[in-house]
Amino acid sequence: MEGLHRFLATFFDPAMIEAHTLAVLAGVWITLEIGLAVIVAGIGLGLLLACLRTYGRRFFNFFIVCFADIFRALPPLVLILILYFGLPSAGILLSGPMVLFLVLSLTLAAFAEEIFWAGFSAIDKGQWEAGIATGLGFTGTLFHVALPQALRLATPPLVNRVLAITKMTALGSVIGVEEVLSAATTAQSFSGSATPLSLAAIAYLIIFLPVVFLARFLETRQRWGRA
Amino acid sequence: MTNRPMLEIVALEKRFGTNTILKGIDLKVSEGELVFVIGPSGSGKSTMLRCCNRLEEPSGGDIIVNGRNIMSGTTADLNRMRLQVGMVFQGFHLYPHMTVLDNVTLAQRKALKRSRPEADARAMDMLENVGLAHKAKAYPSELSGGQQQRVAIARALALDPKVMLFDEPTSALDPELVGSVLKVMKDLRDKGMTMLVVSHEMGFARETADRVVFMDGGVIVEEGTPDEIFGAPKAERTRAFLARVKN
Numbered sequence: 065m066e067g068l069h070r071f072l073a074t075f076f077d078p079a080m081i082e083a084h085t086l087a088v089l090a091g092v093w094i095t096l097e098i099g100l101a102v103i104v105a106g107i108g109l110g111l112l113l114a115c116l117r118t119y120g121r122r123f124f125n126f127f128i129v130c131f132a133d134i135f136r137a138l139p140p141l142v143l144i145l146i147l148y149f150g151l152p153s154a155g156i157l158l159s160g161p162m163v164l165f166l167v168l169s170l171t172l173a174a175f176a177e178e179i180f181w182a183g184f185s186a187i188d189k190g191q192w193e194a195g196i197a198t199g200l201g202f203t204g205t206l207f208h209v210a211l212p213q214a215l216r217l218a219t220p221p222l223v224n225r226v227l228a229i230t231k232m233t234a235l236g237s238v239i240g241v242e243e244v245l246s247a248a249t250t251a252q253s254f255s256g257s258a259t260p261l262s263l264a265a266i267a268y269l270i271i272f273l274p275v276v277f278l279a280r281f282l283e284t285r286q287r288w289g290r291a
Numbered sequence: 292m293t294n295r296p297m298l299e300i301v302a303l304e305k306r307f308g309t310n311t312i313l314k315g316i317d318l319k320v321s322e323g324e325l326v327f328v329i330g331p332s333g334s335g336k337s338t339m340l341r342c343c344n345r346l347e348e349p350s351g352g353d354i355i356v357n358g359r360n361i362m363s364g365t366t367a368d369l370n371r372m373r374l375q376v377g378m379v380f381q382g383f384h385l386y387p388h389m390t391v392l393d394n395v396t397l398a399q400r401k402a403l404k405r406s407r408p409e410a411d412a413r414a415m416d417m418l419e420n421v422g423l424a425h426k427a428k429a430y431p432s433e434l435s436g437g438q439q440q441r442v443a444i445a446r447a448l449a450l451d452p453k454v455m456l457f458d459e460p461t462s463a464l465d466p467e468l469v470g471s472v473l474k475v476m477k478d479l480r481d482k483g484m485t486m487l488v489v490s491h492e493m494g495f496a497r498e499t500a501d502r503v504v505f506m507d508g509g510v511i512v513e514e515g516t517p518d519e520i521f522g523a524p525k526a527e528r529t530r531a532f533l534a535r536v537k538n
Binding site: 188190191193194195196197198199200201204208209212213216 | 344346366370371373374376377378380382383384385386387388397398401402403443446447450
């Protein structure tokens with residue numbers, strides 16, 4: 065009984081909840097803003113690159129593959145530190161949120177490109193032939209025939225990847241972006257209570273659980289027709 | 292059938308690396324004619340067919356459709372020419388993410404720029420012809436192979452092609468479904484469509500073909516009426532092939 069009381073006092077102290085909820089909520093807002101921007105830019109760029117790659121131009125594809133491989137290999141934290149602490153020495157000053165947005169959206173774009181590309185690769189060659197034989201041309205077939213099928217195949221792995229990368233907005237706490245975790249750690253160091261960290265955990269659950277449910281839902285319905 | 296050539300294949304060559312698949316093919320298909328191509332696998336018959344709309348890029352020679360050479364001109368010209376050459380594949384290749392109706396209207400709307408109501412009306416006519424108007428709202432996965440192939444034929448016909456190419460249209464079908472597809476092809480022939488057919492349906496060839504072409508090793512070995520080819524083949528290779536097919 066003593067143990068439980070202490071646990072609650074540490075992680076769910078009512079006074080601390082009252083004092084710091086607003087600060088964490090402000091962090092939620094920033095996490096959502098940066099997260100949404102990363103999702104839109106990352107998926108958009110990844111899709112664009114995967115579409116370009118279907119044209120099979122060796123010159124472009126070399127750069128696309130290099131980009132995807134490098135950004136999938138590098139830990140985002142390393143890039144964040146380089147851009148935030150390294151670039152100013154070269155005379156380029158980027159704000160914390162901008163660095164976080166750039167690094168995460170490029171990382172997501174790299175993964176998204178590979179996921180969309182896998183979707184394109186899984187489409188039967190006959191689909192392209194049917195489109196081209198009916199006069200749609202390569203670009204018409206890409207947009208009307210291949211892309212809708214690739215999107216469908218790509219959605220479940222893409223949602224998982226979006227989840228993994230938008231969670232990394234928490235890395236913003238290292239470079240002073242006032243997102244959820246940053247707001248919570250600040251409150252924690254001022255108050256000496258772990259309760260703000262619990263609030264952060266709850267906030268992350270509220271933000272990301274719906275995305276997890278969405279991923280699960282999308283994985284269960286994958287067919288056309290008889291769905 | 293008239294004597295006006297609708298599809299002319301002139302000195303067609305195709306090489307993959309050092310491997311020569313087609314060694315100078317010359318073939319004319321007149322307006323309203325049904326030409327049947329037979330031959331052992333690897334003889335180049337499908338490759339020849341696929342060169343006729345440049346799904347396969349010829350290494351040499353010319354393809355002339357309705358008096359125009361499709362080997363010259365821009366990409367836009369080529370896409371316009373492809374509208375005149377309908378193609379039916381062994382594997383159907385319907386778009387799985389679209390209803391039957393949308394499968395038949397897509398190229399009408401996007402390539403021919405027909406309005407949605409116009410394309411729908413045309414599609415329903417074509418589906419009616421192949422006996423599948425009642426499946427317009429279904430998805431391809433809900434159809435049998437024979438039904439899918441008939442939709443694929445309707446999809447090609449909706450673009451008002453001058454020539455129809457059939458690449459082993461019944462080879463992927465269960466035996467009991469073959470008849471429905473052959474019937475549609477026969478109707479099409481009776482309406483005067485120009486057709487070039489690669490297939491192993493010898494009985495159908497006998498019954499409907501105006502001319503039968505036997506290919507082997509990348510050349511046309513022999514051509515003639517069905518009676519000539521099936522009844523009294525001149526070349527030894529033709530005889531050997533027909534003997535193998537009969538058994």
